[in-house]
Amino acid sequence: MGFRWFGEQDDNISLSQIKQIPGTKQVVGALYDVPVGAVWPQDEIDTLKKQVNDAGLKLEVIESVNIHDDIKIGLPSRDRYIDNYIQTIKNLSKAGIKVICYNFMPVFDWLRTDLHHQLADGSNAMMYEQAKLPKDPEALMTQMKTGANGFSLPGWEPERLATLQELFAAYQDVDEAKLVENCKYFLDAIMPTCEKYDVRMAMHPDDPPKPLFGLPRIYKNMADMKRIERLHESRCNAFTICTGSLGENPANDLPKIIRAFVPKDRVAFMHVRNIKFVDKQGDFHESAHLSSEGSLDMFAIMKALHDTNYDGYIRPDHGRNIWGENGRPGYGLYDRALGITYLTGIWEALEKM
Numbered sequence: 001m002g003f004r005w006f007g008e009q010d011d012n013i014s015l016s017q018i019k020q021i022p023g024t025k026q027v028v029g030a031l032y033d034v035p036v037g038a039v040w041p042q043d044e045i046d047t048l049k050k051q052v053n054d055a056g057l058k059l060e061v062i063e064s065v066n067i068h069d070d071i072k073i074g075l076p077s078r079d080r081y082i083d084n085y086i087q088t089i090k091n092l093s094k095a096g097i098k099v100i101c102y103n104f105m106p107v108f109d110w111l112r113t114d115l116h117h118q119l120a121d122g123s124n125a126m127m128y129e130q131a132k133l134p135k136d137p138e139a140l141m142t143q144m145k146t147g148a149n150g151f152s153l154p155g156w157e158p159e160r161l162a163t164l165q166e167l168f169a170a171y172q173d174v175d176e177a178k179l180v181e182n183c184k185y186f187l188d189a190i191m192p193t194c195e196k197y198d199v200r201m202a203m204h205p206d207d208p209p210k211p212l213f214g215l216p217r218i219y220k221n222m223a224d225m226k227r228i229e230r231l232h233e234s235r236c237n238a239f240t241i242c243t244g245s246l247g248e249n250p251a252n253d254l255p256k257i258i259r260a261f262v263p264k265d266r267v268a269f270m271h272v273r274n275i276k277f278v279d280k281q282g283d284f285h286e287s288a289h290l291s292s293e294g295s296l297d298m299f300a301i302m303k304a305l306h307d308t309n310y311d312g313y314i315r316p317d318h319g320r321n322i323w324g325e326n327g328r329p330g331y332g333l334y335d336r337a338l339g340i341t342y343l344t345g346i347w348e349a350l351e352k353m
């Protein structure tokens, strides 16, 4: 069980607080000051690892090493960025990293239309309402930035988004098939290194799992997963299954997806969280992890993991901001800690049944 941490400079949560969450052994971390596409310096990786280890925790999962847009677009310059990525994999492996979470979403990472939706119990959580999505991507960026409580948001690197119009123009000819092809090119190039150094790449689902602003999405459902797994047959070409992201499409049957891919050893990382649909079109807000607080059956999800003998990495995902905490949207301390005790409680019951 792990807990995502944004580093000493940019997290209101300390490692000693994380250490006190019962059952938590891992920190899921990253270097946040390395520009996308650059090699992660060995000394900075080692420093992060030492910090985490000194707090009595382990660092074996990185989230995320983001992929430069030139790789996703398929520009000639991609080979240079792939070489850098390969060097980063080698450097991380030297520090004992086993899993790298990444996504293959063009331009935007995850997005929401409200980062502080007020819930009836006085807490707040992130929300997505299709009708509130600005037509103009620049307006969305401003909305995300101003709602972030002054924290940086993972995946929303300012330097990458500074040239938004140019980026959109560069993606003009990249449709879903082309994006898949570029993903295969990337995987074929890095997989020999991953296998040699025993580092598994765990692709995170697109969030929300549908095309937005005319940009294609390639990890939305089980059919997409079958296509991605075939791009390069290797246990290092693996998935992060994020129950929240995939669950945002009510047609995605999460226990079924888990039962299809865990036995094939293609799941390296689990993000487990709940969401609550507010209408039949798929608008939702994030919720506490407890099944009865949202729309997903968390027991069925954990039981599918238990039945398939999942023994990989797992973490709670976005929580609410509760008890007056004014943390990074989705990444406060208290609700994620409650999520961990709930998930480990379900797991203990499954073990003893």
Ligand SMILES: [Mn+2]
Residues within 6 Å of the ligand: 204, 242, 244, 245, 271, 317
């Ligand atoms: Mn996730």
